[in-house]
Amino acid sequence: MFFQHIYDKTLAQASYLVGCQKTGEAIVIDPKRDVDTYLDIAKQNGLRITHVTETHIHADFLSGARELSAITGAQMYLSDEGGEGWEYEFEHISLKHGNIIKVGNLTLEVLHTPGHTPESISFLLTDRPASLQPVMLFTGDFVFVGDIGRPDLLEKAAGIKGTQDAGALQMYKSIQMFAHLPDFVQVWPGHGAGSACGKALGAVPSSTVGYEKIRNWAFQYEKDETGFVNYLLADQPEPPKYFAMMKKLNKVNRPLLTSVPQPKKLSAAEVKEAMDKGMKLIDTRNKVDFAAGFVPDSLNIQGNNAFATWMGWFVNYEEPFMLVASEAQIEDLTRKLMRIGLDNIYGFISDVNELDVELAKVNLIDIEEFKSHIGQEGVQIIDLRGASEFKNGHVEGADNVFVGTLLNNLSKISREKQVIIHCQGGDRAAIAYSILVKNGFQNVKNYSAGMNEWISQGNPVQIEETEAAVC
Template sequence: MQNKTNLTISILLSVMLFLQGNKLQAQSYFFERVYDETLAQASYVIGDLNTKEAIVIDPRRDIDVYLEIAQTNNLKITKVTETHIHADFLSGSRELTAVTNAELLLSGEGGADWQYQFPHTGLKDGSIIVVGQVELKVMHTPGHTPESITFLVRDMEASATPQRAITGDFIFVGDVGRPDLLEKTAGQIGSQEIGAKQLYASIHKFSKLPDDLEIWAGHGAGSFCGKSLSTIPHSTLKEEKQNSKALQFKNDEQGFVKYIMDGQLTPPKYFAMMKQLNKAERPLLIQVPIHPRLDQTVFQKAIDNNLLIIDTRSKDEVAKGHIQGSLHIENGKSLSTWVGSLLDYQQQIVLITNESHTEDLTRKLMRIGMDNIYGFVTGLDKMNVELEKSDLVSIGELKKHLDKKDMQIVDVRTESEYRNGHIKGVENMVLTSLENNIDKISKDKPVIIHCQSGVRAAMAYSILKRNGVENLKMYSGGINEWTEQKNELVK
């Protein structure tokens, strides 16, 4: 029995060593995906384990994560690059090159209007970047943007063909990049149809690559850069050809253009600012800043001087007591997007939060270039300031008013959410456009607002209060509670 046990252990150890050896052989170069859930954004560190050189692709602005990866793995970042001029986050490429003295390599494609306006080395279709034994070949893949490029990555000692593609916002898992952002955010009328046709041609060219090519994209589910992005981190070209609807329009350019233009969400307002800041010279932020905690006197002065107070606590905490005129944006995964959608970049802001959240909030906001933070208030309960409560209604109270004309009831979800199912008799005003539609809010009768879970309704409540709507109530349960209690939705 003992001999059999020893033999079994010996076999298991041999198998483990064999698998470990194969793993080391397969992973002959360093590869790590860095994922920011708050913006559903991916960046990549690729290095040679022998020469210790590394390149970073599409870094975010708080660059310490890449410096830590390099230090932990005994790598030196010698090159930094991007797949395109980003619209959804502020790139950290220049911060990273400033700290590491790495070479900055950026797309030189797209024409005169799409050139980066600061020192860098330009890349063209067919350009080769070498990092030790790793080769990154540039493929110009316009459509999402004119200058967009894809990096075809191969281990030169192991393969004659690329093994991975870093596709940026060109091809995602389950989707492709949207071509309408230039028109909708930068006002370039007519560019979305041109972009759609360029995207179709890029897909056709890319589809000729080996089927086993791994696709590593710049975004996952939750990004506004596409409409059907998957939560899966990577795929293969073969899988995308089989499963992505966007890749099913072979020899049907017109059908593809119609498909890709239909159903795209309204992009956040801050996208236009990101395009500008990522293209032109701007101040660099090498370290994550530490903002002051405001005491009673300084905080009161900020209120008196009409600084924008943003309350980032949970909707339940805010409902129990908040500062009159404050804007509520709950600190969650989507905070950056909401701040970028609702705020003016020129506004100086004070953030109400818990002490443990200050660094998290700073990072989220610096990733979209929202640096105008005056300070934090981390103990609102200890401040001698007057607070007001939110006026909440229950599901039962809401139902009492549905068939009557004595109340205006507003659903602040997106148009597509509303179309897919809403409470009968309720009108739709999208949260991000609410401030521009104050004239549509009744002045003669009470108003009830709701959303899916209560988070957006709480933001809408603060926006309307700031704009002088007094007779206001909030149904915090939203569609979630409505459907949980088996109530009907109409389409």
């Protein structure tokens, strides 16, 4: 048997290529959209991709299953377990609980594991030449290392009312089934630490059924359904805005993108003309370089591992946009955007100094100046972190406005007072500063070092009690 774990650290998303070396057949599970990765792996190992499958209709990335099938001719095997409204709307082979997918001498048994979504399935792999006992379970967003999939995304991100409580109850039943699998079965989940699909995902890539039964919080509520549901739904991170679009695009018959686009390098005149017409300029430089000099009205979304996630918060799927990025960086950024379906890159420019505009600078402050503003009547301190982060410890008197929802909450930011913004380590504050300045706020200061420095120097924090606790 051939096995490879492919991990996209930018979305904390895992996919898998599993092959039968005797017959040369291979299956890809939960592929990302830039599918050349899988084609290269298969070619290097003498395999043909003959099967493609998914664990569920994804919300956090745009699946590459259809692209991979179009290029290779592989059959697509997709869940038919969700009921009305949860059917894939393009041609595929439907899967039900108990169905078997054969890949050469390998078999993958389909297990219906609803909870995260109604149609969620897992795949129990048996390497039949080696043993008749199963060896691996590909869980998607069902069981993670140390956590389980959240059932509230359909309601919070996609607006499907009344689904989170039903999903939590389904998840409770699904983990009972999981607990009856052999302890030695390896668990390979769809996400790792940093994903918004759970709240406490482990950083290691895999686990076993037996280990999860010992360490995963979900299995400590074996006879307490109410406690399980309450804890599962409490303090989940804010789902990115683009999740609703991913649910739609992964379900419907959409246009395919079978190669990585090559954005056009723009002239200064083209950038100016586009900005004059209202097109967004996204500056992907690091926050230090942006602070030293940026194009007025541009947004600072750094081209790091969180780039695609924040782009999904602040760029919609209809509008074209431009990037500030080096030529060496543009392919990587384009791939990151492909993975969430943001394909409308108008072009890019590498050097902001090429534009005939006076660059602005970020008003940065240090911890001593930050302290001098605390408690002052004419000052508003804005903590840009998520609600659960804020509850776990914040500066006294700070207001919490999560950066992802800032555009919808500008009315909560004072235009008269001195506004001080901060987050954990400065990245979210860099985004927020550019948003506020673009929207006419003239009284903003950025304490970029944020809670990391505040806490490391032993300064006090206020903690808010939460209702749920691990038993």
